[in-house]
Amino acid sequence: MDLAYKILIDPFMQMGSAPDLLVQTLWEGLVAGVLYSLIALGFVLIFKASGVFNFAQGIMVVFAALTLVGFHQLGVPAFLALGLTITVMLGLAFTVERVMLRPLVNQPDIILFMATFGLTYFLIGFGEFVFGGNPKKMITADLYLPSGAYDIKMFGGFVSLQKIDIAAAVIVSIMVVVLAIFFQKTRIGRALRAVADSHKAALSVGISLNQIWVVVWFAAGIVALVTGIMWGARSEVSFSLQIIALKALPVLILGGFTSIPGAIVGGLIIGIGEKLGEFYWGPLLGSGIESWLAYVIALIFLLFRPQGLFGDKIIERI
């Protein structure tokens, strides 16, 4: 009875008695969700166009952020460094396509998945070798990203909104719109969707698979760079960010692997659910439930919708 009270009633009492804390928690969840969505977006881009479950997206985030900071530390002006980093990501996309994807075309999914694991290991080693293992500070001010916070009075308390978080939300919205236009309206976007539907049919109407893959990995690289800047501005740029990328996986299965809106909505659900759970129900179990709550939320959703919220319906034939 006591336990049931603690699980079912007490957290809501707390929410009711301190609405400003609730709003703050919701906001934190929203921001975390936006950042999860960003990583998930990178996954979805590649999965849609090549059917590859790109495990390396997490390390690509770290790698892009480290490259940016590394260039800046060499004395390159911030925006030139940004341009150079984009070039590096383009180079990475070319290399990945040439060295890894082209020889592995038409292999089973799990083999391609494992290959991206290999890429992850390689990039970890390479990144640590070039940039060192120490955490670095993101060059927030040089990129004209805002810092500081707005304090909004509300319900007799106040809610503090970090400016960088607001910037992140805005940037993510812009990026999603741009990506949506890119996918729906441009020639390459149409080609991408054709490749996603069927490799063979796309090849037969004269779409170059190799070119498409470079484009997609480059787009994922850009998304990784933006993610890296945003995550890095909130904490530091270090290899532990790569673990956070694993959090994008429940987001993905919640939203469905093939859906960009799914990645966004999934990210928000996971972010908010996780923060609320940790804050109000966490103390019951001993804290730290954040590490697995997201997966359990996703698992429960999956039991009812095995293809995720927005995923394509799974049709099986023999």
Added chain:
Amino acid sequence: MFYREAGQFKTSYEVDAAVFPIRQDRIGIALILFIAFVVIPLTATDFVISVLLVPFLILSLAAIGLNILTGYTGLLSLGTAGFMGVGAFACYKLTTYFPNVNIVIWIFVSGFFASAVGVLFGLPSLRIKGFYLAVATLAAQFFLDWAFIRVQWLTNYNTSGAIEVPTRTLFGMPLTGPNAAPEFRYLVVLSFVAAMTWFASNLVHGRIGRMWMAVRDMDLAAELIGIRLLPTKLLAFAISSFYCGVAGALMVFLWYGSAEPAVFNIDQSFTILFMVIIGGLGSLIGSFFGAGLIYGLPIIMRFIVNLFGWQITPATVEHFTFMTVGGLIILFLIIEPAGLARLWQIAKQKLRVWPFPY
């Protein structure tokens, strides 16, 4: 020339269905077992036994466990280390509650605890598959990882949060704890691995193995020919987790001697998945190859560095190990996506027809 089955006639169905149909293979396996059980304990140094062979065997056992699930049944799992941890912690709790029962029995029994947990987390596998299932098993991994750290009952409220393995004996000799002789530990591990590999081999060659493979190749079709999916998939989860659990218990009790929960984190799961993929999905011998390669590679790298006396910091060596492992994984996948086991088969086939090309 030497490896040819000319003159070996199969006169009964039993002989035809044997696991090693060629006489040279049977001699080979007997030779390997003889070397492993007799020659190595007599000749190998303590270093070779406790740094190379014991870890190799234990990791192979875990890889076999994952191979049963992923390679034979086609259910991708990223929760291996979690199930290994269940085995290790179950064994620890059991042996501290009932210190008089022999530790070997508890190592074996702890596998059943891992089985139970594995079945629980395997339940969603009926509805979801592929990468969706992989992420669902991640839930198991992270939940168990969290439980090992937070539930202090599991470590008997040890302040360091780690397991300290108590000394236990077998045949009057210390088997676990600081006083155990490496050769003795090695022999016990080897016995476990040999017996369980033999059992797994019989399992995958028999009716159950064929059911698993049917589910792997296409579960809808398997259902139509009368295989019940839920029991088959759950059995795969149960047996796979059993192997992982025993491997985890062996790992802590006969290899590490003491273990923090961090031993069973997500990286360990990935490492064992590497072993299975590099070794060959759906191959028992591949599990051994994969374990040998992935575990041995960093050691070989360090050895090479020492051999040439290069002045390189350990950190740099580690970075290069990461790069090499990553590169090799991609390289092996490109050369032979079916893994080392397939290369081994090709080599045997070439040997059979040598000196002719085919």
